Amino acid sequence: MNTKEVFRISWEAILKNKVRSLLTMLGIIIGVAAVIVMIAISAGTEATISDQITSLGTNLIFVSSAFTRMGPGVSNSTELVLNDATAIADQISRVTGVVVEQDASETVKAGSVSLSSISITGASPDFLTVRDLTVSSGRFFTAEDVTNKKKVVVLGSTLATELFGKTEPTGQTLLISNTRATVIGVLAAKGTVGDVDYDTRAYIPITLMLQKFAITPFSQIKGDTIRMVFVQVDPKANMDNVILQIKILLAKRHNVTLASDSFTITTQQDIIKTQESTTSAFRSLLAWVAGVSLIVGGIGIMNIMLVSVTERTREIGLRQSVGATPNDIRWQFLTEALFLSLVGGLIGAVVGMGAAWIFGIASSMRTVIVPSSILLAFGSAAAVGAFFGFYPANQAAQLDPIDALRHE
Amino acid sequence: MNATHTIIETTDLTKVFGMGDASVVALDHVSLEVQSGELVAIMGPSGSGKSTLMNILGCLSTPTSGKYILDGEDVSNLDKYQLAAIRNLKLGYIFQSYNLLARTTALRNVTLPLVYDRSHKHPREQWDRLAKEMLEKVGLGDRINHQPQELSGGQQQRVAIARALITDPVLIIADEPTGNLDSRSGEEIMKILLNLHLQGATIVIVTHDPVVAQYTERVIRLKDGQIDSVVHNGIYKLKESVNV
Numbered sequence: 001m002n003t004k005e006v007f008r009i010s011w012e013a014i015l016k017n018k019v020r021s022l023l024t025m026l027g028i029i030i031g032v033a034a035v036i037v038m039i040a041i042s043a044g045t046e047a048t049i050s051d052q053i054t055s056l057g058t059n060l061i062f063v064s065s066a067f068t069r070m071g072p073g074v075s076n077s078t079e080l081v082l083n084d085a086t087a088i089a090d091q092i093s094r095v096t097g098v099v100v101e102q103d104a105s106e107t108v109k110a111g112s113v114s115l116s117s118i119s120i121t122g123a124s125p126d127f128l129t130v131r132d133l134t135v136s137s138g139r140f141f142t143a144e145d146v147t148n149k150k151k152v153v154v155l156g157s158t159l160a161t162e163l164f165g166k167t168e169p170t171g172q173t174l175l176i177s178n179t180r181a182t183v184i185g186v187l188a189a190k191g192t193v194g195d196v197d198y199d200t201r202a203y204i205p206i207t208l209m210l211q212k213f214a215i216t217p218f219s220q221i222k223g224d225t226i227r228m229v230f231v232q233v234d235p236k237a238n239m240d241n242v243i244l245q246i247k248i249l250l251a252k253r254h255n256v257t258l259a260s261d262s263f264t265i266t267t268q269q270d271i272i273k274t275q276e277s278t279t280s281a282f283r284s285l286l287a288w289v290a291g292v293s294l295i296v297g298g299i300g301i302m303n304i305m306l307v308s309v310t311e312r313t314r315e316i317g318l319r320q321s322v323g324a325t326p327n328d329i330r331w332q333f334l335t336e337a338l339f340l341s342l343v344g345g346l347i348g349a350v351v352g353m354g355a356a357w358i359f360g361i362a363s364s365m366r367t368v369i370v371p372s373s374i375l376l377a378f379g380s381a382a383a384v385g386a387f388f389g390f391y392p393a394n395q396a397a398q399l400d401p402i403d404a405l406r407h408e
Numbered sequence: 409m410n411a412t413h414t415i416i417e418t419t420d421l422t423k424v425f426g427m428g429d430a431s432v433v434a435l436d437h438v439s440l441e442v443q444s445g446e447l448v449a450i451m452g453p454s455g456s457g458k459s460t461l462m463n464i465l466g467c468l469s470t471p472t473s474g475k476y477i478l479d480g481e482d483v484s485n486l487d488k489y490q491l492a493a494i495r496n497l498k499l500g501y502i503f504q505s506y507n508l509l510a511r512t513t514a515l516r517n518v519t520l521p522l523v524y525d526r527s528h529k530h531p532r533e534q535w536d537r538l539a540k541e542m543l544e545k546v547g548l549g550d551r552i553n554h555q556p557q558e559l560s561g562g563q564q565q566r567v568a569i570a571r572a573l574i575t576d577p578v579l580i581i582a583d584e585p586t587g588n589l590d591s592r593s594g595e596e597i598m599k600i601l602l603n604l605h606l607q608g609a610t611i612v613i614v615t616h617d618p619v620v621a622q623y624t625e626r627v628i629r630l631k632d633g634q635i636d637s638v639v640h641n642g643i644y645k646l647k648e649s650v651n652v
Contacts, residue, residue: 323524
């Protein structure tokens with residue numbers, strides 16, 4: 001019996017029982033669709049996170065104290081201070097920018113407008129370039145502004161409109177809590193990156209922030225404590241070398257040995273890698289869950305195929321009487337099971353892609369359809385069909401023609 | 409087919425079911441011969457072994473002992489696959505309950521044996537033409553696209569005959585071919601079989617109906633697994649009923 005005939009016979013058998021075939025395929029359809037949707041969601045999450053990390057700027061090194069969790073009164077020789085950031089910027093070559101950030105939430109008043117709980121970011125001048133931001137009017141604060149703790153503020157575009165309406169904000173003054181500051185510029189709209197909306201914030205020199213809004217008990221003795229320093233490095237520079245230089249510099253400044261690991265230095269790559277391992281674990285968990293539904297779908301196929309073999313025993317007997325060998329019968333039913341699962345897989349792939357697409361549009365969650373997930377889902381559907389189709393097909397092949405013909 | 413030759417030759421055909429004390433001898437040293445072009449009836453009460461004999465003659469099972477030579481080929485000890493090939497090449501079946509594929513056109517039902525033809529005697533593109541020819545032969549040329557449920561019992565049995573003919577078998581085995589039909593349709597079926605016989609086909613009819621047996625040249629009666637009697641119908645009914 002040639003392959004084409006086997007295909008034709010199996011295909012016709014499926015078409016003869018359209019409703020039943022569809023119900024049989026349902027398990028596979030749901031399984032395959034679930035695999036594709038779940039992988040699309042986890043890939044989307046992954047992409048979002050990696051975008052967030054990249055949006056922090058490129059070639060970043062994050063420096064923080066390894067003991068930041070320690071409270072007041074504990075040895076604080078390894079707390080990072082603002083001067084450390086300045087030292088890194090001044091003394092290490094290949095560093096193209098150093099950003100120190102500190103956030104606070106304060107009430108902002110301009111004329112009759114008063115907005116509460118506005119995020120204020122204290123930053124250093126390099127913030128603009130490292131974060132890939134531009135000024136639409138006025139200017140950003142300079143190193144001089146930072147050094148002199150100038151009471152200046154740069155507004156995000158939305159915040160500027162909320163405070164001043166159509167009036168040009170530059171040159172106006174406003175009140176941040178009780179501190180009067182002059183608006184020196186407005187940023188171009190950037191939108192939300194990660195969970196930070198750059199347009200609804202106000203930006204002030206880091207020194208001003210530390211002096212007025214983020215005072216720590218040690219600022220008088222050791223300088224202003226900061227949580228983290230973002231160091232932007234020349235893309236062509238040797239990262240490891242720069243990291244080592246920073247380590248040596250900080251060890252010297254804080255009088256600790258290099259081996260004490262008092263400072264945590266991570267690169268963007270490290271963070272992406274950590275993130276990837278987390279999301280890939282998440283992804284494989286989802287894939288397993290979806291895989292279980294594929295197996296359930298396969299059992300559904302086996303169930304129906306067994307019913308079908310019993311129901312069609314006389315047909316099997318007839319086919320045997322006109323010359324079908326056990327192998328012919330086996331192939332016929334195996335092909336039928338394979339067709340059911342492949343067609344189910346195909347429908348499931350279409351449904352899954354559609355669902356992932358609609359999901360991406362209708363919800364805030366981002367979905368990325370991964371081509372390999374379609375192959376994976378499709379391949380497992382075929383494997384499931386072959387695996388669960390084999391037993392019923394074998395049952396059919398082993399029927400005795402005389403018994404089969406006599407079957408009522 | 410000019411010169412007659414032996415189609416069926418069995419020697420001491422024996423079939424035992426079960427083992428030891430529980431064993432039942434269904435066929436007991438049956439030796440018979442059927443020449444090409446013969447129309448033979450096998451009769452006997454139930455339990456006489458006629459079904460067992462038919463299954464062996466139809467290569468659906470093999471004898472426990474004894475020899476069965478079909479068309480010059482010893483088929484007594486073939487395996488499942490070889491038997492399947494013999495059934496396809498040399499045999500045509502007509503069943504009491506027609507055994508047509510449901511929801512399948514008459515044409516597709518008739519081409520079914522060709523699907524399993526490993527010798528590829530007929531190329532795929534000739535199947536439909538050939539099947540149509542067979543259906544015309546049994547008077548169903550205008551029903552080729554009808555499905556079984558749209559046909560009467562007699563018409564369904566005629567489709568089954570066309571299906572048995574399509575591989576041009578050396579032997580046609582009919583198991584109670586008129587058993588499910590009213591006498592009128594039954595007579596039509598018998599006429600078709602007789603016509604085939606006149607054209608040279610070798611046909612063995614298994615029946616318990618004496619009326620059917622009357623149409624044949626020779627009636628082999630079985631009893632308790634043995635040949636009880638062989639009756640030659642001097643002038644068999646066909647000559648009167650069929651316009652030769």
